[in-house]
Amino acid sequence: MSETAISVRGLVHTYPSGVTALHGVDLDVGPGERLAIVGQNGAGKTTLVRHLNGMVRPTEGEVRIGDWSTTEKSIAELAHRVGYVFQNPDEQIFARTVATDVGFGPKNLGFDEERARRAVSDALEAVGLAHEADVHPHHLSLSERKRIAIAAVLAMQTPIVVLDEPTTGQDDAGVQLIAGIVDSLIAQGRTVVAITHDMDFCIENFDRVVVMAQGEVRADGPAEEVFADVAALEAAAVEPPQLLRVARALGWSGTPRDARAFVDQLTQQRGSGSSA
Amino acid sequence: MTEHDRETERGGESEGDRESERESVTERESVKEATMANANANAPMIELSGVGFAYEDAERFTLANLDLRIDAGTVTGIVGASGAGKTTLAKTIAGFIPLNEGGTYRGTASVAGRVLAEGTLSEAAAAVGLVTQNPFNQISGARFTVREELAFGLENRSVPRDEMELRVDEVAARLRLEPLLDRSPYALSGGQMQLVAIASMVIMQPPVLVMDEPTSQLDPAGTRLVYDVLSTLSDGGTTVVIIEHKTELLHEHCDSIAVLAGGLIVQHGTPGAVLADDRLTSWGVGETRVTTAARLARERGLLPVERALPIGVDDAVDAFSAAKGAAS
Amino acid sequence: MTTTTLYLERTSALHRLNPVTKLVALLSIILAVFAVPHWWIPLGIVAVVIVPAAVLGRVGGRLLRLFLILLLPLLVVLFLIQGLFYPDGSTVLWEWGLAQLTTEGLLFALTIGSRLTALVLGSLVFVLTTDPARLMSALTQVGMSPKIAYVISASLQIIPAFQARAQSILLAQQARGLAIVGSPLKRARALLPLLGPLILGMITDVDERSTAMEARAFGATPKPTSLIVVPDPVGERVARWLMFLSAIAVVVLVVVGVIA
Numbered sequence: 001m002s003e004t005a006i007s008v009r010g011l012v013h014t015y016p017s018g019v020t021a022l023h024g025v026d027l028d029v030g031p032g033e034r035l036a037i038v039g040q041n042g043a044g045k046t047t048l049v050r051h052l053n054g055m056v057r058p059t060e061g062e063v064r065i066g067d068w069s070t071t072e073k074s075i076a077e078l079a080h081r082v083g084y085v086f087q088n089p090d091e092q093i094f095a096r097t098v099a100t101d102v103g104f105g106p107k108n109l110g111f112d113e114e115r116a117r118r119a120v121s122d123a124l125e126a127v128g129l130a131h132e133a134d135v136h137p138h139h140l141s142l143s144e145r146k147r148i149a150i151a152a153v154l155a156m157q158t159p160i161v162v163l164d165e166p167t168t169g170q171d172d173a174g175v176q177l178i179a180g181i182v183d184s185l186i187a188q189g190r191t192v193v194a195i196t197h198d199m200d201f202c203i204e205n206f207d208r209v210v211v212m213a214q215g216e217v218r219a220d221g222p223a224e225e226v227f228a229d230v231a232a233l234e235a236a237a238v239e240p241p242q243l244l245r246v247a248r249a250l251g252w253s254g255t256p257r258d259a260r261a262f263v264d265q266l267t268q269q270r271g272s273g274s275s276a
Numbered sequence: 277m278t279e280h281d282r283e284t285e286r287g288g289e290s291e292g293d294r295e296s297e298r299e300s301v302t303e304r305e306s307v308k309e310a311t312m313a314n315a316n317a318n319a320p321m322i323e324l325s326g327v328g329f330a331y332e333d334a335e336r337f338t339l340a341n342l343d344l345r346i347d348a349g350t351v352t353g354i355v356g357a358s359g360a361g362k363t364t365l366a367k368t369i370a371g372f373i374p375l376n377e378g379g380t381y382r383g384t385a386s387v388a389g390r391v392l393a394e395g396t397l398s399e400a401a402a403a404v405g406l407v408t409q410n411p412f413n414q415i416s417g418a419r420f421t422v423r424e425e426l427a428f429g430l431e432n433r434s435v436p437r438d439e440m441e442l443r444v445d446e447v448a449a450r451l452r453l454e455p456l457l458d459r460s461p462y463a464l465s466g467g468q469m470q471l472v473a474i475a476s477m478v479i480m481q482p483p484v485l486v487m488d489e490p491t492s493q494l495d496p497a498g499t500r501l502v503y504d505v506l507s508t509l510s511d512g513g514t515t516v517v518i519i520e521h522k523t524e525l526l527h528e529h530c531d532s533i534a535v536l537a538g539g540l541i542v543q544h545g546t547p548g549a550v551l552a553d554d555r556l557t558s559w560g561v562g563e564t565r566v567t568t569a570a571r572l573a574r575e576r577g578l579l580p581v582e583r584a585l586p587i588g589v590d591d592a593v594d595a596f597s598a599a600k601g602a603a604s
Numbered sequence: 605m606t607t608t609t610l611y612l613e614r615t616s617a618l619h620r621l622n623p624v625t626k627l628v629a630l631l632s633i634i635l636a637v638f639a640v641p642h643w644w645i646p647l648g649i650v651a652v653v654i655v656p657a658a659v660l661g662r663v664g665g666r667l668l669r670l671f672l673i674l675l676l677p678l679l680v681v682l683f684l685i686q687g688l689f690y691p692d693g694s695t696v697l698w699e700w701g702l703a704q705l706t707t708e709g710l711l712f713a714l715t716i717g718s719r720l721t722a723l724v725l726g727s728l729v730f731v732l733t734t735d736p737a738r739l740m741s742a743l744t745q746v747g748m749s750p751k752i753a754y755v756i757s758a759s760l761q762i763i764p765a766f767q768a769r770a771q772s773i774l775l776a777q778q779a780r781g782l783a784i785v786g787s788p789l790k791r792a793r794a795l796l797p798l799l800g801p802l803i804l805g806m807i808t809d810v811d812e813r814s815t816a817m818e819a820r821a822f823g824a825t826p827k828p829t830s831l832i833v834v835p836d837p838v839g840e841r842v843a844r845w846l847m848f849l850s851a852i853a854v855v856v857l858v859v860v861g862v863i864a
Binding site for chain 1: 356357358359409465466467468489492493494495496497498521522524557560561562564565566568569572573576578589592593596597599
């Protein structure tokens with residue numbers, strides 16, 4: 001089994017406080033897939049993805065990363081296969097310069113000096129912070145620190161990358177940057193799993209969407225299908241992306257995923273002169 | 277000047293201090309009253325004139341020569357690229373710049389006709405409630421339950437207990453915090469903490485409420501809740517200023533939107549005008565998806581050029597239905 | 605648990621008491637116990653006042669456990685050291701090399717030990733039966749400055765908050781491949797670079813928090829109102845004065861020489 005594949009079976013997780021965050025989740029993610037997980041706060045999304053690098057252990061069930069079962073490996077070992085970008089960058093960043101911080105992961109993973117240096121510069125380039133390499137992270141804004149956190153994980157060059165709400169607090173340019181990063185990760189053959197509340201970002205960048213509510217998976221499939229599953233969306237208190245809502249209101253049957261696709265469909269509709 | 281005022285307010289136990297305490301409380305009440313009275317007149321509630329600010333040791337001015345007028349009882353959204361100075365602007369409207377932050381300050385910022393820099397930080401805080409980005413730092417740390425945390429600000433304003441209980445219950449109901457009331461404020465998730473931070477300021481009923489990206493950690497349901505509360509507040513006369521990246525949220529709830537770019541307000545108008553402005557992307561602000569689609573449709577001749585670009589789902593449906601019906 | 609207290613939530617007579625009454629009782633006991641030279645007085649108070657109070661407050665079990673874990677080892681060490689190495693010992697009961705078991709030593713250990721026991725057990729009963737929030741409210745009701753209350757409350761909550769943050773940071777670094785294995789020294793060395801930003805983070809937070817507190821009018825008045833009102837019956841107020849005066853009386857009697 002490829003080391004980039006994820007397999008979750010019957011996953012149940014109960015926190016020490018007694019709250020059961022996951023009520024039996026099954027999920028298979030193939031190598032090179034791009035998957036978005038959506039749902040209300042408290043639905044269990046973060047609990048689920050934290051199992052992927054061992055930060056949370058199953059109460060019941062099993063999580064496998066490639067041929068590894070997560071219960072048999074430490075978090076540091078799993079970090080070789082799964083890179084996790086935290087929602088709050090200040091929990092992750094600690095070094096005195098941006099470059100040192102981004103280099104922390106590669107160093108721990110045993111990259112030799114040359115490889116580490118290149119990984120750091122490539123990562124900083126990818127997030128648009130190459131010119132801030134020697135700056136103290138605290139001198140940068142929150143959204144820039146979020147990008148440092150992403151760079152820090154990119155530099156680790158893991159086969160699987162988990163992004164926990166990557167676009168919150170980002171301006172338009174930042175969101176596009178992150179979309180570009182997702183694209184390039186997929187182009188490199190990596191698997192990307194992202195939690196997001198931004199449905200527009202979701203439908204534009206992810207082929208597969210998993211909808212969660214109350215610790216369970218309510219829908220799992222191609223974006224087009226999932227966003228048509230009214231029951232699942234309602235259970236998860238999630239609204240479909242803007243353009244999809246417009247298309248539905250216009251009575252269209254297709255699922256335009258971005259502005260271009262929408263206008264293409266509009267052209268078609270006008271050409272045919274029908275509303276089908 | 278601020279230091280001096282701070283000294284006089286740190287009362288001891290003597291007669292003189294009790295007297296000044298009574299004075300401070302009445303002073304604050306009068307600030308609030310004056311602010312609300314001004315709201316009924318036709319002067320702008322918030323007025324920034326020629327405001328410039330550079331942080332200490334900064335190479336450039338974050339705010340350049342900024343003018344901004346906001347009317348009472350309105351909801352104004354402030355958008356701009358990251359680093360454009362939105363947080364700085366929020367702090368300036370609240371008076372924390374220059375009263376609490378060092379740096380070079382120019383121009384005047386006034387709320388209800390009073391120039392904030394000429395008063396104390398306490399007076400500014402009575403007129404403008406500021407909700408900052410990081411909820412963790414807004415939790416007082418001095419209260420052991422969410423219920424008490426919500427009441428904290430009211431206790432400091434010497435609100436009678438019966439009234440406090442009512443206001444706590446009311447705010448908790450509005451922001452769906454009832455199940456959390458007996459929990460420790462530190463035993464909350466990021467989103468819950470953000471709601472508590474917002475509630476803690478809303479409960480103080482400031483005449484002006486400034487919020488810096490208040491929905492960053494909230495899910496869509498939580499976001500809708502907060503915006504509903506803001507609408508209710510503005511209906512009740514509160515002037516609301518909200519800094520937000522998610523432009524698609526703003527068109528429904530804002531009376532006007534101001535764009536901050538290059539240290540200046542480069543555009544300030546209705547959501548329909550601002551969010552369809554051609555220059556939006558050049559200012560670093562994202563258009564909503566429907567606007568982008570409409571713009572593209574217009575380029576391809578599918579939408580008439582004269583028609584204003586839609587900014588939200590509803591007017592997009594109208595616009596595109598019309599397009600479909602038009603003869604080719 | 606998000607505060608660093610041992611408070612156990614129960615319904616009991618002791619829990620219902622105004623926290624200030626309990627505090628005054630504790631301080632009176634401590635004052636009396638340290639003033640009086642006889643070793644059997646503190647132990648008497650433990651037996652007659654403190655243990656029954658614990659039982660009344662339904663915290664007896666926890667008190668016993670804490671005694672065994674915290675106090676007993678300390679007492680054993682105390683007896684060993686003072687019993688065997690007391691410098692002014694003259695009545696030797698047993699010898700072994702440099703160690704001399706003396707009655708004076710044992711007596712000294714008994715005096716110190718009994719006082720310590722009364723102090724620790726009394727404080728534990730207080731902490732186990734007193735909700736910190738109610739304590740702060742009760743203290744401000746009787747006139748303590750709200751700023752001091754703030755400092756105490758915030759200190760109680762800051763440690764778990766600090767711990768939680770340290771835990772998150774640790775988790776984040778492990779997620780970046782930091783291996784926390786090996787000798788304690790190795791582990792400490794691995795964690796050291798994380799300490800700086802943790803503390804720095806807490807300090808920068810203080811600045812933001814103080815701004816937020818200004819925004820919520822903290823310190824605007826020396827006499828804020830309070831959401832929580834802790835009942836303070838007249839009987840308890842009288843009892844407090846009586847306890848305080850009794851403790852003073854005991855001290856005076858000792859100083860004057862009536863109690864020796």
